Amino acid sequence: MGKIVARMGDGDRVDMTETEVQQDLEEGTQDAADRAKIPPLTSDEIAYLMELYRRKDRVVGVEDSKACCLSYDNQTSKIERAHIPVSKFQQLALFERCLGADTLELTHIDYSFKQVKHVVMYDKPNMEQAVLSTIAPIFYGAMPNLGLYSVPDGPVPNPMDLIPMDRIDEAREAYAQMVEYAISDMVYVGSQLYEFGGCDGINFDTTAASGDAEFYAALKAAEILHEKYPKMGIEMGMSGEFILGMHAEIEYDGVRLAGLYPHEQVKLCEKAGVTIFGPAINIVTNQSLPWNLARSITFTKACSEASNIPVHANLGMGVGGVPLVLHPPLDALSRASKAHVEICRLDGL
Amino acid sequence: MRTAGDLVARMQLNRGMRIDAAKSYVADKLGASVPDLADSVTMAELREDLDIGVVCEAPGVAKGIDAKFKIAKLLELDINCVSMFRERVGL
Structure with missing residues (x-):
């Protein structure tokens, strides 16, 4: 041997x-x-x-x-993070014409819909110009990041403060408020970048990092955007293989979200109008x-077999059997x- | 963009087609075979002939939105920015 x-x-x-x-x-x-x-x-x-x-x-x-095809998360922040002084347009051109990227993604360095809302008036014209000069399909991407809507980063009482005090109902009410804020931001940003910016699709990245309530918010936002713009492409990439039951009772289309695995997550994404699903399986270091x-x-195969929509599995630092290091x-x-x-x-x- | 990944990705993203269906659709519309789609030499020539944009820009070859007008027609696909462009200039 x-x-x-x-x-x-x-x-x-x-x-x-x-x-x-x-x-x-x-x-x-x-x-x-x-x-x-x-x-x-x-x-x-x-x-x-x-x-x-x-x-x-x-x-x-x-x-x-x-x-197969490659899609990306936080594409125009990759080069920015290396502190190479190259504009977002130049980065998109580099990805398309130097790296041969199949898809492009315009992003804000603070990669959350809540943060993007404040700069959407700047990224909208960026997108308008990007679609004129590039050929590959282009997303606008950000994370739902529900945690940003609770104290100290947002206006809602923090469920993580309430749960240890056994104030479960108040914690659930807080999640409900956070969900409303998050849906509103995701739909606003998605609509602005699609209807006025001209992008091909929206990428919800690292979805459900805050658990079941965040997954619900992203599904509802996808559903609203799909109803509003039936031809819009929607990619939903997940944050882990298991939906954490932080709220524990929240349901989408009659299905309890807490505890769902990728082969179950993808079915709800299909119902919401998502066109590409990205399962994420965390590494055990x-x-x-x-x-x-x-x-x-094993998780991803079951997901791909259950899916009727394209599956782009997340493979990168710490997910999909790739080690948890910055440069895999x-x-x-x-x-x-x-x-x-x-x-x-x-x-x- | 070196081959046909951008075209296949469009069918995945905007039509929700899975990979085999998307490749067959694109190959059919391009008048190519499915194996051709992943061959950078064949696709470079075909992309130039069809004028749908090439990875190493050459003089006179469609760039940016020009190429996307042609891709939209070739794939019979509504491309959001192409539709917006048409509306803006009154086409």
Whole structure:
């Protein structure tokens, strides 16, 4: 049995035996299957992943026939974050014509709809000009970020202060108020950028980071925007595999949101009018990447099989079997990408 | 943009088509095969012939909104900014 150089979820390299890799792959898929009550990976799929880890290639890629599209989150902040003095227009041109991006996304550096509302009058003309000079489909993107609507960042009492005092009803009322504010901001920003800016779609990124109430707000905003603009593209990327029950009782279309897994989340997104869904499976940093990859693929495969709309899984730092580091290593990123696309038959990443 | 990813992505985003259906649709409209869509040499020539924009801009090839007018017609797809442009200039 040869030694395999793998990594932990935090990116650290570890030497593993083939038996250890095999065991982690089997335990990872079983963990996902038990949690979401979905089938684990088949023995052929485990063997495929085992072979992927045996390969000595630094970078691997998908089969030609399985090439898929790439969409992005916070695209025009990536270069800005590196403190390279390049304008948003220049960044979009760089992504399109230097990096060959399939899709573009104009964003504000403070990537939340609440913060964007204040600068929408500046980003609207930015979008108007961007659509004249670019060719690829272009999103406007931001996060629902429900937490910004509660004290100390917003006007509503903070449910996290109320719950420990056993003031559950007041906490739920606070969530209801936050949801109303968030829906209003998302619909306002989405409408302005689509109707007046000319973008092709809106990207709701890192959805449900604040739990079930935030997922509800994003679904309602998508529903309203879809009714208002039936041809608008709507991508909804998630923040984790499991909807946290912070409110615990909130429902969308008669379905309780707390505790939903990706194969259930995508069905509600379809109903709301979302056109691309992005499941996000969080990394467990103290488990190996084989464990994490098998786990992530198990959730994502069930989601892709249940979906009638395109699925662009989130693969990046800390999600989708990619280590939680700012600059994911290519061996890990390319293996995670190839395995997700080929096993889950993904539409994009 | 090096191949046909932007065109396939449009069908996903604005029609909710899954990857195989989107690729077949685009290949059909372009008069190409599905494998051609992922080949950068074939697609560079085809994109230039169809004048729908190329990744390395060449003189005289459609750029920006010009290319999107042609993509909208070719894919029989409403592109938001193209419709807005038409309305603004009274086309």
